[in-house]
Structures are given as structure tokens and as C-alpha cells.
Amino acid sequence: MYDLIIVGGGPSGASAGRVAGSAGISTLLLEKENFPRYKPCGGALSPYALSCLDFELPESVVERDISKVRVHFRELCLERQRDYRLALLVSRKAFDNLLLDKARETGIEVHCGEKVLDCEEGEEWVEVRTSRNSYLAKFVLIAEGSEGILKYKVRPQRARRTEYDLALVSEIPEEDEVIRNRFPGMVDIHFGVAPGGYGWVFPHAGYYSVGVVGTAEHLKHPKKVMQDFLQANDFSGEFQVCSHIIPVGGIKRKTVSSRILLSGDAAGFVDAFIGEGIAYAIRSGQLAAEIVADLVLYNRKLSDLKEYESRCGQEFGNFLVSSLKLEKVMHRFPETSFKLALSREEILDKYLDEVVINRSHKDYVRWLLLNFSLAEPASRIMSMAGKNQ
Numbered sequence: 305m306y307d308l309i310i311v312g313g314g315p316s317g318a319s320a321g322r323v324a325g326s327a328g329i330s331t332l333l334l335e336k337e338n339f340p341r342y343k344p345c346g347g348a349l350s351p352y353a354l355s356c357l358d359f360e361l362p363e364s365v366v367e368r369d370i371s372k373v374r375v376h377f378r379e380l381c382l383e384r385q386r387d388y389r390l391a392l393l394v395s396r397k398a399f400d401n402l403l404l405d406k407a408r409e410t411g412i413e414v415h416c417g418e419k420v421l422d423c424e425e426g427e428e429w430v431e432v433r434t435s436r437n438s439y440l441a442k443f444v445l446i447a448e449g450s451e452g453i454l455k456y457k458v459r460p461q462r463a464r465r466t467e468y469d470l471a472l473v474s475e476i477p478e479e480d481e482v483i484r485n486r487f488p489g490m491v492d493i494h495f496g497v498a499p500g501g502y503g504w505v506f507p508h509a510g511y512y513s514v515g516v517v518g519t520a521e522h523l524k525h526p527k528k529v530m531q532d533f534l535q536a537n538d539f540s541g542e543f544q545v546c547s548h549i550i551p552v553g554g555i556k557r558k559t560v561s562s563r564i565l566l567s568g569d570a571a572g573f574v575d576a577f578i579g580e581g582i583a584y585a586i587r588s589g590q591l592a593a594e595i596v597a598d599l600v601l602y603n604r605k606l607s608d609l610k611e612y613e614s615r616c617g618q619e620f621g622n623f624l625v626s627s628l629k630l631e632k633v634m635h636r637f638p639e640t641s642f643k644l645a646l647s648r649e650e651i652l653d654k655y656l657d658e659v660v661i662n663r664s665h666k667d668y669v670r671w672l673l674l675n676f677s678l679a680e681p682a683s684r685i686m687s688m689a690g691k692n693q
């Protein structure tokens with residue numbers, strides 16, 4: 305019997321595997337794909353995501369160093385450069401493979417190409433049935449990403465359409481020099497193109513990641529929205545478009561039962577406003593493995609597994625809740641909020657400084673209220689924003 309079985313070898317499962325292996329508990333990681341596997345997405349690693357890694361990212365994995373953003377809302381556009389790093393762009397194929405290698409390094413057992421079909425929680429153990437075998441473990445971490453259904457072992461109610469976003473993404477090849485000239489160290493973000501979300505163009509090495517994301521409930525014609533976005537940004541031709549679902553973060557969801565935990569996208573840990581998921585996938589995987597290792601090594605009581613929910617809440621859960629609130633306000637009043645945000649450089653600057661870097665919505669909102677609610681009468685904000693809400 306294993307101490308821990310991890311389902312999924314993405315950023316969350318691999319990060320859990322590295323912590324579990326380093327702690328010395330017997331661990332099996334089961335991943336249905338053969339790595340390195342293709343996984344198109346934005347591929348942005350925020351400073352917070354980077355701070356969660358216990359090793360330096362090799363240069364070969366880093367495709368771009370980002371210190372500038374260009375944000376659009378309809379005809380408005382604002383570029384802001386910071387004198388610090390806002391993100392690194394990576395290809396998920398190489399990055400995920402690196403994380404899995406870092407987990408393997410600690411001596412855990414990794415089976416790729418082995419899909420978990422079911423897991424059954426008993427009094428003393430969890431039985432895990434796969435396409436090849438069946439195994440027993442004291443604990444199971446489900447890090448299967450957003451699309452799997454094993455998460456419903458912990459959280460029986462299926463996600464409603466209001467609880468997830470739809471994302472469409474294409475990787476569009478281009479000469480590196482053309483990319484560097486068009487987006488020098490910069491990500492391009494377009495609000496107002498998809499309900500409850502945005503469109504993005506991220507400049508990778510030899511290709512652009514181009515996509516749109518919006519709430520599943522309101523994004524009625526996702527393919528059309530994507531086609532229009534590609535066209536508006538001068539990407540003409542036939543491109544392969546991949547679609548996937550992204551949970552809306554900041555919603556209260558159960559993430560632990562008596563012997564099974566959920567992490568990463570499976571747990572719903574995504575920033576509802578900017579769509580960042582990798583950081584929380586990494587950190588929640590690490591926390592899950594730390595708590596399981598503690599229980600196993602120090603013979604602590606089973607009910608202590610619940611600590612996982614409070615640790616995630618303290619470290620990033622509260623941040624995700626406030627991000628959801630920001631997302632709701634911005635998208636409920638897009639004309640007022642985005643027009644105001646893009647008409648004042650300091651609003652975007654402060655967002656980058658306080659939210660992206662200091663990870664505090666509280667200080668940001670306090671600053672906004674002091675500067676733009678008390679100082680600016682509501683009528684002035686409305687007239688700046690135009691009347692067509």
C-alpha cells in the first residue's frame with residue numbers, strides 16, 4: 305500500500321509529487337498522457353508562481369520575460385511598463401515536463417500513459433483502479449485538471465454553467481524576430497471581447513498564444529468570438545483552435561473528504577479576473593502533499609486532513625475570493641470600470657504593483673476608493689465613462 309497516490313502529472317500533481325518524495329513518503333503518480341505532452345495555454349508564470357518553485361527555472365524553458373502590459377477596452381488602449389518582472393512565458397509542454405522530472409528526481413514512482421478510471425474510499429485506505437492495474441493508498445490526491453470527473457468523489461454536485469469559463473486557444477507560428485518586434489517583452493490583453501473574460505495575445509518563442517476566455521453561461525458563440533478576435537488582431541489563415549473549461553475561482557467548493565484531496569484546477573483554484581491557474585495548481589499540490597506527509601510521518605489523526613482547506617484559504621483562497629468580486633464588478637459595469645481604468649495610468653500601475661506583485665486586493669480597493677470615489681464625484685466618473693452602460 306502506498307502512502308499517497310497522485311492522479312495527474314500536470315503542475316499540481318507534479319508539485320505534490322516533489323514535496324511527497326522529498327518528505328520520504330511512498331508515492332505513486334499516475335498520469336494518463338505520455339510526457340512531454342502538448343498543452344496549449346497562455347503559459348504565463350507570475351512572480352507568485354515563480355516564488356512557489358524551490359528551484360531556478362532553466363533558461364531553456366523561459367521563452368519571454370515580461371515587464372510590460374498593453375490593455376485594451378474597445379477603442380481604448382493603455383500600455384504600462386514596470387521596472388520589475390510581471391511574468392515569464394513558458395511553453396507548457398516543456399514546463400510541465402520539467403516539473404514532472406523534478407518530482408521523479410525525489411524518487412517517487414511515476415506511471416505515464418496510465419489513466420485512473422475510478423477510486424473508492426474505504427475506512428482504512430482508498431482503492432485506485434486504472435487502465436492497467438489497481439492499487440491501494442492511505443491517501444489520494446486528485447490533480448486531474450478541469451476536465452476530469454474523479455473530483456466528484458469529493459464534491460458530489462456537478463459544476464453549474466455559472467461556475468466555469470470556456471477558453472479557446474491557438475498557437476500561431478511566426479518568425480521570432482517579428483514576434484519580438486510586435487510585442488517586445490509585453491503581453492496584450494483585450495477586455496470587452498468576451499463576456500466575463502478577455503482575449504489575449506502572448507508572444508512565445510516562435511509562436512503566439514492567442515485566445516479568448518469568457519463565462520460559459522454568457523459565451524454563446526465561442527468559435528465566432530475567437531474568429532473575430534483573430535481577425536481583429538491580423539491573424540489570418542486556418543489555425544487549430546483548442547477549447548477547454550476553466551473553473552471560476554473564489555467559489556466555495558469542498559476540496560477534501562476523509563482520505564481524498566483535490567488540488568489545482570480540479571479544486572477550482574483559478575483567479576477569476578485574470579485567469580491565472582498555474583500558481584495555485586503548484587501551491588495547492590505542495591500544500592496537499594505537506595499535509596499528507598505530516599499525517600503519515602507523525603501518525604496524526606485522520607480529521608487533521610481538513611487543515612488542507614484552511615491552509616489553502618489562508619495562503620491564496622481569500623485572494624481568489626476578492627478576485628472574483630473584482631471580476632464581478634468590472635464585468636457588471638464594463639463601460640464605467642474599464643473606461644475609468646484605462647483613462648488613468650495610475651489605476652493600471654497600482655493594479656500591477658498591489659495586486660499582481662503584492663497580492664493585495666484590499667490595499668488596491670482602498671486606494672481606488674480614496675482616489676476615485678471620494679475625490680471624484682460619481683457624476684464625474686459617469687461622464688468620463690460615457691452613458692451607454
Ligand SMILES: NC(=O)C1=CN([C@@H]2O[C@H](COP(=O)(O)OP(=O)(O)OC[C@H]3O[C@@H](n4cnc5c(N)ncnc54)[C@H](OP(=O)(O)O)[C@@H]3O)[C@@H](O)[C@H]2O)C=CC1
Nearest residue numbers: 312314315316336344345420448449548568569581582585
Ligand atoms: N490548455 C488546456 O487545455 C488547459 C490548461 N489548463 C491549465 O493547467 C493548469 C492547472 O494545472 P493542473 O491542475 O495540474 O491541471 P492540468 O490539466 O495541467 O494537469 C492534469 C493532468 O492530469 C491528467 N489526467 C486527467 N484525468 C486523469 C486520469 N483520470 N488519470 C490520470 N491522469 C489524468 C491530465 O491529462 P489531460 O491533459 O489529457 O486531461 C493532465 O495531464 C492551469 O494553469 C490551467 O490554466 C487547464 C485545463 C486545460
Ligand SMILES: CC(C)=CCC/C(C)=C/CC/C(C)=C/CC/C(C)=C/COP(=O)(O)OP(=O)(O)O
Nearest residue numbers: 346347348350390391578579580581582645655
Ligand atoms: C485592472 C485592469 C483594468 C487590468 C488588469 C490587467 C492585467 C490582466 C494584468 C495582468 C498582468 C500579468 C502579466 C499577469 C501575469 C499572470 C497571468 C497573465 C496569468 C494568466 O496566465 P495564463 O493564461 O497562462 O493562465 P494559466 O495560469 O495557464 O491558467
